[in-house]
Amino acid sequence: MNGTTSTDTNTTAAASSWEDLVTTALLGTDRRPLAYARSGREAPLALLDEAAVATVRRRAGLRPARAARRPDSAPEDPRPALPPAAARRLATLLADRSGGGSGGRRGSSPDLMELLPQWLAAANAHGYAAPPQTLPALLDAARGRTDLRPAALAFAGPRALWLARLNADWRFALRAAPGGGATLPGPGDTEAVRRLWQEGLFAERVALLGALRAAAPAFARELLASTWPTERAEDRLMFLDSLRTGLCAADEPFLEHALGDRSRNVRATAAELLSALPASALAARMAVRAAACVALDHTGNSPAIVVEAPLECDSGMERDGVVATPPAGRGERSWWLGQLVEAAPLGTWPGRLGGRTAEQIVALPVTDGWQGELHAAWCRAAVRQRDAEWSRALLGSPSAPEAGGPGAVSLAERAKLLAALDRAERAAWVAGFIATHGLSEAFQLLGVCAVPWAAPLGRAVVDALNIARDAGSYPWSFSGVMGLAERCLDPAEAGRLEALLAIPDEREDAAPGAGGYWAEAFQRLVTTLRLRAEMAAELAPDRSPLTGPPARPPQAAAQPDAAG
Incomplete structure (x- = not known):
């Protein structure tokens, strides 16, 4: 109608294709002249004209997409709301994202971000729900600080998981939640529990085992035993670790069976758990071995402890968790001795060493330079068995010279011993x-x-x-x-x-x-x-x-x- 030939139309379409226009814009119209320009306008303006026409053409040609499924509504949080003043305080703490300075002069103003963990702990102790409008800032703060995550997610409640499914930046909340945020069946729904255990993802199975361990420990052990031979070694280790919660004498038969596992790490973990049960058969075996190495010597002017370290690490010791090969720089015999004493019940020693108390035993001299090794092993045993009497004896007086008790070998060791008091x-x-x-x-x-x-x-x-x-x-x-x-x-x-x-x-x-x-x-x-x-x-x-x-x-x- 306007006299444009088909050749002109094809040329226009070619020149106006979106890819060509983008290429021309990137290279410049001087280096890539337009094949067609309307009304004789200058090349840069003609390019913009063509881009405008192409944009309208692209939009007009779009077909309506199917409407996406609307997300489910956020779950309700039944906990009571924060008092208004506390809600305002939370907003202030979250707004201070500087985190304060590290080192150097800090000024006299409080570091608000460092008060946030304590505020969250107190709010969780009161059982309050997070105000919905603070959840994005709360999740952002937890994203940047891993130490903040447990308290922040507990305070944020179920809506944090709902938001995390809608924003990839907050996916850490799903990873931190038991079973990736999935709803776990209760211990009474045995059919659903067994189905999830057989068919669930690994994270769901770990979460399920942990939940059952707290509510129905016997059922948790039965479930674990039912698939134990077919589990991967790394999964067996993770599952076994869940038995630390509520460890009791009823767990001993299962742990004794695990001592024969084909994985060395699984065997070591089973032995560690059994040694934390003073009445277990493994603890009794370790007590016999350790007692054979440590005795009271009356030949001198005053009593002393004499030590004879093991001459070999036999297969029975290895089955009970003793690692045969020492780390670099450690002697084999001292390495084996330390493991035996650490795993033996601390109740072994009063009867073995003349009816003395822990304090009296620790005060005895040890011959031939074995005191450091023996006391260090007793420290580890006291920490593992959470024995306050032995911890107190090994700590000694806080005013002792050189800032150490008779058995504490480092600040880290003393800190662990203190935790038992x-x-x-x-x-x-x-x-x-x-x-x-x-x-x-x-x-x-x-x-x-x-x-x-x-x-x-x-x-x-x-x-x-x-x-x-x-x-x-x-x-x-x-x-x-x-x-x-x-x-x-x-x-x-x-x-x-x-x-x-x-x-x-x-x-x-x-x-x-x-x-x-x-x-x-x-x-x-x-x-x-x-x-x-x-x-x-x-x-x-x-x-x-x-x-x-x-x-x-x-x-x-x-x-x-x-x-x-």
Whole structure:
């Protein structure tokens, strides 16, 4: 109609194809002139004209797609809603994503992101539900901090899993949830349980076994035994590990059978679990072997312990979990001895060593340089068997020289031994340690103390910080302990710290400006303690000074990994 020939039309279609237009735009119209330009316009403008026409053509040619299935509604969260003040506080904590500085001068403002783990622990203890509008920010925070995930996901509740299925950035929530967020059948629905165990994904089976272990341990063992021979070695190891929860004498026959497993790792785990059962047959066998190596020597002027390490590692020892080949740098005999003593019940030794108590046994000299090896093995046994008497004896006095008890070989070992004591005794021991040895080695020990710190421990920490300030050193050397104090001191201590806020007179040999930095650090400590008191009161608005103090967050907030 307008005189355009078919050749012109084909040329236009060719020039206007989307791929050609994109190529021309990338190369430039100077290097790739348009094959056709409307109305004689300049090449760049003609290109834009053609792109506009092609865009309309592409959109007009689209066919309507099938409507996607709408997602199911978010599940209800039956838990009570947060009090309004606590909800506002949560929004403030989540908005502070800086996480504070690491090292150097931090100023006097509290580090809000480091208070979030403690706030979440307290909110979970009260059983509150997360406000729906905070869930995206909460999941984003948990995505960036793995230490935050357990408490954050518990607080976020079932809606977190619903959101995680809609956003790939939050898929970690599904991986962290038992069975990948799938709904597990109850122990009473035996048919559904057996079907899931036979046909479910590995994550679902692990979650199912863990849930059954807590609710119906006998059924869990029966289920595991039914497929045990056909499971892969790595799966058998994971399943066996679930027996740690609620380990009891009824598990012994199954674990004894696992000692003959074809996988060395499975055998070692079964032996470890059996040795944690003092009345098990394996523990009795280990007691006989260990007792044959350790005896009382009366030939000297005073009693002493004499050690004769095993001469070989026989097949029976290997079946019971003794690893025959030592690591590099370890002698075979000392390596075998340590494993036997570690696995033997601690109740073996009083009868073997003259009816002495644990404290008396640990105080005995050990001949021929075997004391370090023997005491280290007893330390591992006390930790495994959670024996408070032996832990107390091996820790010794906190004021002992060289910051060590008679058997503790490292700070990590002492921290593990402390975990077997009750919270008050643990705090008192660490307070004594700090009073004698200062803060330089105390960080690991403080990490196992219950929160908030007991008054004697809190005073010991503050006094040690004050001594460091008077010595003229910079507070940055104690930033780790100061950070723990901000999160673990009882908020009631804030008033007692007022005297530390003034800038002290600096000694001539003090580091320049150290007094001002210390005043700033103590100001941040006091401000943080007051903020924690406010947070606790907001989460328990029905409590008043007359009815009792606000609920206190559980111990988990004091762990070093959460403290950053």
